[in-house]
Amino acid sequence: MCGIVGVSAASYVNQAIFDALTVLQHRGQDAAGIVTCHEGRFFMRKDNGLVKDVFRTRHMKRMAGVVGIGHVRYPTAGSSHSAEAQPFYVNSPYGMALAHNGNLTNADAIKNHLFRTELRHINTHSDSEILLNVFAHELQQLSKLSVTPNDIFTAVERVYARCEGGYAVVSVINGYGLVGFRDSNGIRPLVFGERDVGNGKEYMIASESVALDVLGFRLIRDVYPGEAIYIDQHRQLHTRQCVSKVAYTPCIFEYVYFARPDSILDDISVYKSRIRMGQKLADKILLDHPDHDIDVVIPIPDTSRTAALELATQLGVVYREGFVKNRYIGRTFIMSGQTQRKRSIRQKLNAIDLEFVDKNVLLVDDSIVRGTTCKQIIEMARDAGAKKVYFCSAAPAVRFPNVYGIDMPTKSELIAHGQSDKEVGQQIGADWLIYQALNDLIEAVRAGNPNIETFDCSVFDGKYLTGDIDEAYLNQLAMQRNDSVNLAHSDERESEVIDIHNESA
Numbered sequence: 476m477c478g479i480v481g482v483s484a485a486s487y488v489n490q491a492i493f494d495a496l497t498v499l500q501h502r503g504q505d506a507a508g509i510v511t512c513h514e515g516r517f518f519m520r521k522d523n524g525l526v527k528d529v530f531r532t533r534h535m536k537r538m539a540g541v542v543g544i545g546h547v548r549y550p551t552a553g554s555s556h557s558a559e560a561q562p563f564y565v566n567s568p569y570g571m572a573l574a575h576n577g578n579l580t581n582a583d584a585i586k587n588h589l590f591r592t593e594l595r596h597i598n599t600h601s602d603s604e605i606l607l608n609v610f611a612h613e614l615q616q617l618s619k620l621s622v623t624p625n626d627i628f629t630a631v632e633r634v635y636a637r638c639e640g641g642y643a644v645v646s647v648i649n650g651y652g653l654v655g656f657r658d659s660n661g662i663r664p665l666v667f668g669e670r671d672v673g674n675g676k677e678y679m680i681a682s683e684s685v686a687l688d689v690l691g692f693r694l695i696r697d698v699y700p701g702e703a704i705y706i707d708q709h710r711q712l713h714t715r716q717c718v719s720k721v722a723y724t725p726c727i728f729e730y731v732y733f734a735r736p737d738s739i740l741d742d743i744s745v746y747k748s749r750i751r752m753g754q755k756l757a758d759k760i761l762l763d764h765p766d767h768d769i770d771v772v773i774p775i776p777d778t779s780r781t782a783a784l785e786l787a788t789q790l791g792v793v794y795r796e797g798f799v800k801n802r803y804i805g806r807t808f809i810m811s812g813q814t815q816r817k818r819s820i821r822q823k824l825n826a827i828d829l830e831f832v833d834k835n836v837l838l839v840d841d842s843i844v845r846g847t848t849c850k851q852i853i854e855m856a857r858d859a860g861a862k863k864v865y866f867c868s869a870a871p872a873v874r875f876p877n878v879y880g881i882d883m884p885t886k887s888e889l890i891a892h893g894q895s896d897k898e899v900g901q902q903i904g905a906d907w908l909i910y911q912a913l914n915d916l917i918e919a920v921r922a923g924n925p926n927i928e929t930f931d932c933s934v935f936d937g938k939y940l941t942g943d944i945d946e947a948y949l950n951q952l953a954m955q956r957n958d959s960v961n962l963a964h965s966d967e968r969e970s971e972v973i974d975i976h977n978e979s980a
Contacts, residue, residue, distance in 0.1 A: 476502050476549060476733050477576040478496065478499030478500070478501075478502030478546070478547040478576065478681075479499075479545070479546050479644070479680075479681065480492055480544065480546075480645065480680065480681040480682070481542075481543070481645035481654075481681075482543060482677070482679050483677065484542070484677040485672045485674055485675065485710070486541060487511075487538075487541060488541060488543045489509065489538040489539075489543065490535070492509050492545040493526065493530055493535065495679070495686040496526045496545045496547050498685055498735075499547055499683060500547055502547055502683075503546075503548040503549040505523060505548050506521065506523045506524065506529070506546075506561070507530070507545070507546065508521025508522070508529070508548075508561050509538060509562075510574075511539060511540030511543035512540045512543060512572075513541070514539075515570075515650065517572060517647075518539060518540065519562065519564060520534045520537075520538065521546075521557075521561065522560060523557045526547060542653050544562055544574050544647050544653070545562075546562055546575075558598075558599055559599050559601050561573075561574045561575065561601070563599075563601070563603055563604045563607045567611065567615060568614055568615040569650060570650075571607065571610065571611050571614070571646060571647065571648050571649065572647045573603065573606060573610065573645070573647075574645050575602075575603040575642055576644075576663050576880060577640060577879060578641060578642070578879050578880040579605060579606060579639065580640040580878055580879075580941055580948070581638070581639045585638065586605050589605065593608075595611075595612060602640075606642065609633075609634050609637055609638060613630040614627070614630040616630075622648075624705055627703075627705050631715075631717045635656075635701060635717055635718045639941050639943055640658065640878070640941060641660065641662030641663045641879030641880050642657070642663055643655075643656075644656050645680050652705065652707040653678070654703060654706075655667065655704040656702065656717065657701070658701075659700050659701035659718040659720070659721045659722070660700055660723075660724045661697075661699070661700030661701075661724060661741070662724060662726050663682075664697070664725065664726075664729055664734070664740045665680065665698040666682075666684050666697050666698065666740070667679065667680045667687075667698060667704055668681075668687040668693050670692045670693060675710050676712075677692075677710065678692075678706045683738040683740065684738045684739045684740070685735050685737050697740070700718070700721040700722065701721040702714060722929070722940065723926075723927050723929075724927075725741050725927065725930055725931065726879065726880075726931045727917065727932050727935075728877070728881060730743065731749075731778075731869060731916070732842055736749060736781055741924055741927060742923065743920060743921075743924045743927075746781060747923055748922075749781035749782045750782070751918075751919035751922055752781075752782040752869045752915075752916065753782035753783060753786040753788075753789065753839075754785055754786075754789055755911060755916070756839070757785070757790050758789070759909055759912065759915070760837075760867070760909060763909060768835050769835055769836075769865065770793070770836065771797075771834050771835075772793070772794050773798070773837070774798075774838075776796075776800040776824075777800065779869055786867070795830045796830070797831060797856070797859075798827070799825050801822055801823050801825075820847065820848055820851045821851065828859040830859075831859035831860045832859065832860035833862055834862060835863040836856055836861045836865065837865045838852060838853065838856060838866050839867045839869065840867070841870060842869065842870035843870075843872070843891065843899070844873050844883060844884070844890070845888055845890055846902060846903050849903050850902070850903040850904055853866065853904045853905055863906045864906055865907050865909075866905040866908045867908075867910075868911060869911055870911055870916060870935070871911050871912065872896060872899065873889055873934045873935065874886075874889060874935065875934050875936070876934070876952060876953070878933070878939060878948070878949075878952060883934060885949075885952070886953070887953070913936065916932075
């Protein structure tokens with residue numbers, strides 16, 4: 476999962492993009508990058524690390540321009556080498572930079588075609604660079620010295636015709652402006668907003684509405700599936716539906732885990748959807764364990780808090796904070812290697828013993844992926860003195876890998892793959908385990924926007940919306956994602972990142 480932002484403004488956008496990226500930091504902590512455009516030149520800074528560490532005052536001073544894009548990354552395709560950090564840039568035509576959240580499911584076929592037929596060389600393992608080169612090639616094929624909004628939309632239409640998967644994109648075209656578009660299934664989120672200035676309007680395109688909120692932009696709406704947004708160099712907004720056959724099927728895992736609770740995605744409040752998840756879980760507990768002996772409900776911070784509090788309220792059980800989180804440890808299920816994940820969990824959470832001693836505790840988490848985290852947390856609860864430890868997941872059992880931009884592991888690494896709920900409960904050491912039912916999860920999210928009839932639930936039900944995913948593809952994905960490969964990538968030598976004009980980083 477990644478976070479993207481693009482800004483077109485009346486004054487320099489470097490600070491606005493930086494501020495937006497810090498708000499989107501939860502979507503990726505591996506790398507960050509910004510590209511701005513000024514008087515026909517691009518200025519770029521990107522490197523591995525958090526936003527606050529990648530950008531220093533000396534970098535920000537060089538990043539002139541009233542239009543630009545930014546990106547925070549964790550890798551779903553390619554390695555964690557700093558060369559894979561986004562945005563990416565190409566000289567021809569005009570000069571173009573692009574940042575992308577998601578995953579192209581036909582990236583290898585496109586890459587071969589770009590090299591063999593279109594004579595474009597891809598320098599990294601990132602499908603974002605592939606997407607940029609497809610967009611650049613299609614714009615170049617128009618063979619125009621100067622392009623119109625219609626030309627840009629035509630090029631985007633051709634990108635849709637070639638690129639499959641789930642993706643949201645922001646791009647800067649030198650001398651023309653800012654472009655954003657979203658896959659035809661609407662899997663990956665993308666919103667845009669505006670704010671008034673003395674001489675017109677300024678625009679922002681971002682992964683989540685919270686990025687607009689903190690910078691004073693009004694949310695206009697979500698970018699529709701298959702739609703492109705273009706803000707020209709005069710800050711005039713142009714939109715076009717570039718794909719006639721679309722489906723509105725956003726990724727439901729955004730609401731479970733990834734998105735910030737204060738975001739609105741596809742007209743659905745993430746916060747309210749999590750409240751409804753807690754209500755549904757409470758109903759299921761009362762159905763399965765009507766005579767439960769739960770003394771206290773404790774969330775596993777941070778994402779599960781909203782659902783856990785509502786669950787406790789519905790059950791009439793005390794809610795307590797039982798774990799203190801170290802906020803300087805990254806998300807464990809995307810870390811390379813089981814040993815690193817286990818070590819980081821003990822560094823990440825510490826139990827408050829007095830909330831556990833001699834109590835029957837219900838722990839609530841947003842989801843269970845590998846099972847590494849919840850197994851160790853249950854052990855921590857018992858070590859802190861809990862008599863019984865029950866466990867609830869606000870999401871259904873994750874039994875299938877994600878292919879649309881979330882780096883969930885291979886099937887063999889998913890604790891629920893091929894196992895019953897009872898077997899998973901035994902393996903993680905819970906006295907009993909309850910998963911959210913998929914239909915209940917869909918109802919909890921869909922209640923915020925009944926116009927959305929279906930969601931991408933592929934990690935739960937194995938139904939891949941793009942129709943191009945088979946066992947051979949999943950096996951290839953497994954080879955790219957397994958822990959040994961990830962560890963090898965993480966050992967790659969880091970190279971110094973310089974900006975486009977070869978100034979010192």
